Each structure stands twice: as C-alpha cells, then as structure tokens.
Amino acid sequence: MDGSKWKMIRKAPRLTTIQEKKEIIQYHDYNPGLYHYQIAVKFGVDSSTVSRIIKNREKILSLKGEEMDKIVKFKSPHFPYLEEEVLKWCIIEKKMKRRLVADDIALKAREVKEMMIKLIVDPKELKKLQRFEASPGWVQSFKKRYGIDSESTIPPAPEAGYCSPFKLNLMLEI
Secondary structure, eight states: OOGGGGOOOOOOOOOOOHHHHHHHHHHHHHOTTSOHHHHHHHHTSOHHHHHHHHHTHHHHHHOOTHHHHHOSOOOOOSOHHHHHHHHHHHHHHHHTTOOOOHHHHHHHHHHHHHHHHHHOOOHHHHHHHHTOOOOHHHHHHHHHHHTOOTTSOOOOOOOSSOOOHHHHHHHHTO
8 A cells, every 4th residue: 555645634723712722711610620632623723823822821811901902812922031122232222213123133133142142141141142143133032022013113121020012012003
C-alpha cells in the first residue's frame, strides 16, 4: 500500500472570540469533571486551545465592552519590563515631537536590555534576556502591540508595573 494514503491533513486553526472563550470558561466551571478534550469537542476547538483558555482565564474574564470586540487573540510580551521602558522612551520622544523610526526603537530596546542584564540575578531569566535581539520582527510586534507608528499619538505612560498592551491600544482607539 502507498504510504501517502495515511497522511494526516491538518486543518487551519480557528480563532475564537473573547465571548466564545468566556463561554468555554463558564462551561468548564459548571462541568469541573470534564476533561479538556471533551470541552474541545463540544466547542469545535483543539484541546490545547481549551487548556490555554483555562490557563489565561483571569485575563479573559477581565475584558469588558469594547475590549471584547477588538481582541480575538492576544499574546503577552516575553519581556514586559523591557517593553515598558521602551514605551516610556517612545512617549518622551513623541512629546519632543520626534518621529519614531524602527531602528531607533530597536537601539533603545538594546540599551534597556544591557541595563537590565546588569540587574537580573535569576540565571534562567538572564539567559533568556541575553538572547533578546530587538529584531525587526520584534520591533514590528512591539509597534503593533502598542499601536505605534511614526505619525501616531502615543498613549500616556503606564502606571507603576506592567501596563497591558490591550489598554494602550484601546486608548489609541485603533
């Protein structure tokens, strides 16, 4: 027999809305004895999707109103404190009426990285940060997360601690 007959066909992943994610969480809460794969079958998603939704339940349940309409898929930054510092710098640059160019953002991110390397004591976090390169892809994702382009208005500086990119995007009314 030809081996190609048994190849698996992978279907494209389906994006779930925040409302659907909340329904999955609610269903999970009302049916605590069910396995994730059973919930996945009911909602037509992969079991890993159910696991990820349950893991991120606090973030998902905290979203309200317009946030639910705008966000389908979100990903937290790997280096939130680094991004917070770069974002603060972007805000200062905009207040001084300077254009934000991708190369300048990458340069600032590398400067912040070097400063943070001197302060980190956890070897695992240090190794992770040392691999950070502020690549063009990272810069593009950073700008997208915070709704920044060279002509845009930057939102006010985040308060103490990490500021959610979703709140910043909503402030920009993207």
